[in-house]
Amino acid sequence: MGFPIGSILVWETERDIESASQVGPIEVRPRPSGSTVSYLLDGQQRVSTLVGTLQLGDMREAIHSHVDWRVYFDLESSKFVRAPRETLPAKYFPLASLLDTSEFLAAANKITTDSEEDSKHWLHRADRLANAFRDYQLPLIRIREADLDSAVTVFARLNRTGRKISADQMVSALTYREGDFYLAHAMDDFQEKLLARGFGDFNRVFLLRAVLAALDRDIYASDWADLVVRQDIRSRLPEGFESASGGMICALDFLKNLGVVSDRLLPYGLQLVMLGEFYRICPSPEPRVVNLLKRWFWVTSFSGWFGAVNPSKVRHALREIRELARDEVDSFTVVDLNEQALPFPNRFDGRSARVRAFMLYLSSLNPLSVRPQEQELKKIPVKQEAYTIGYVWKEPGGDGEFGSIPANRMFLDKGVYGNAFDELKGLNDDDLKEVLPSHGFPEASLPELRNNERQKFIRMRQENLIRGEKEFMEQKQVTLPPVDTGETVADSDASDSAY
Secondary structure, three states, rough: OOOOOOEEEEEEEEOOOOOOOOOEEEEEEOOOOOEEEEEEOOOOHHHHHHHHHOOOHHHHHHHHOOHHHHOOEOOOOOOOOOOOOOOOOOOOOEEEHOOHHHHHHHHOOOOOOOOOHHHHHHHHHHHHHHHHHHHHOOOEEEEEOOHHHHHHHHHHHHHOOOOOHHHHHHHHHHHHOOOOOOOOHHHHHHHHHHHOOOOOOOHHHHHHHHHHHOOOOOOOOHHHHHHHOHHHHHHHHHHHHHHHHOOHHHHHHHOOOOOOOHHHHHHHEEOOOOOOHHHOOOOOOHHHHHHHHHHEEEEEEOOHHHHHHHHHHHHHHHEOOOOOOHHOOOOOOOOOOOOOOOOOOOOOOOOOHHHHHHHHHHHOOOEEEEOOOOOOOOOOOOOOOOOOEOOOEOOOOOOOOOOHHHHHHEEEEEOOOOOHHHHHHHHHHHHHHHHHOOOOOOHHHHHHHHOOOHHHHHHHHHHHHHHHHHHHHHOOEEEOOOOOOOOOOOOOOOOHOOO
């Protein structure tokens, strides 16, 4: 279409810097010693896409790569498509043949249709496509006679608005030295550890904030170029990362004991950042302090505390949790532990902290499998990779009145996604007396299940869930909400694009 796709930024230097060994599926040839090399600072995804799809040369390279680079242009619909599994249609023109004259002619000769007019039309489209790529001008910005600090600072300035890369990658670029600590790689390794604990999708921004906290820097800092220009900060990154990651591992153990075994069950990413900072300073707290932290977690989860305060108050809360870790205070004042819980949500939204707190209550019931078993009933392992949140009853033709309410959602075995009502009906009465309470259904709802009264069955569960969750809050020393039902508020870490 001729639309602009931005510029490409390269740094020309004679220095040897660690860099990627491939551009798309194409190996980068080693340069002669002492020669000038251009390092790509901005535009890697665009260049990889162009090189991978247009310059394959041998289609086998696309198949053996971890990415399938075979892309075709549908000459009939004028859309780009993936390689089909079946026989390649004549209307699919391979992009890898687009810019080489001989390969273009060979591909053009394969364009055949029942209509000579259609064949000419398709050839004309293929020719226009080739010209669009041949004539396109891609701006190239070259940085010469600059040191690495200057090059990556230019890169940071250009990326400040668009945020084309992640925050940790930005810090890594700005602090990189040959043979030195590379933050992005360290965070990749740490995410593998998080994956094993069910937190593989935990937002990397929060990991970076934990490192900033360990370095006693502002956890909301976003001007990475200015943040790490000082040598004292740069040199402390390895120490800060190791300290922060150790604290977060201890915090994950603490959360696991509360039933938070997945990032999908963690109400706020900042809770893990703060708990990680506490355990970084105090790895072995006294039981009294652990109980205080537990109450802090449940209050902030059910009250939506982090969703209602500004960054300044979060900073004060972080300072106080450090003081608690150093035994300088013995209670919380920034977070009011007597703050009321938000009302029971009237809509199920897995991004909502209040809904996630509700899910933790559901998890505490130890939900059992809804599938008929020949042996004893199985508990559903509530882990990210082992369960799904499905429907009790999905109304035909859409969500309807009951589609979005929390009482119509429940933990299910992986593979059972909706209409658990029918699965429940397949269980005998003795099994149901165990299964129903484990999902928050009152035992008195069994006749409604047998009589196929789906709406009444869900309403009875709703009333029972509200009562049960209140009892759960009282056990956790959370002040009860003022009313039974309410709006599902925007109480997630939305400002950080957390989930």
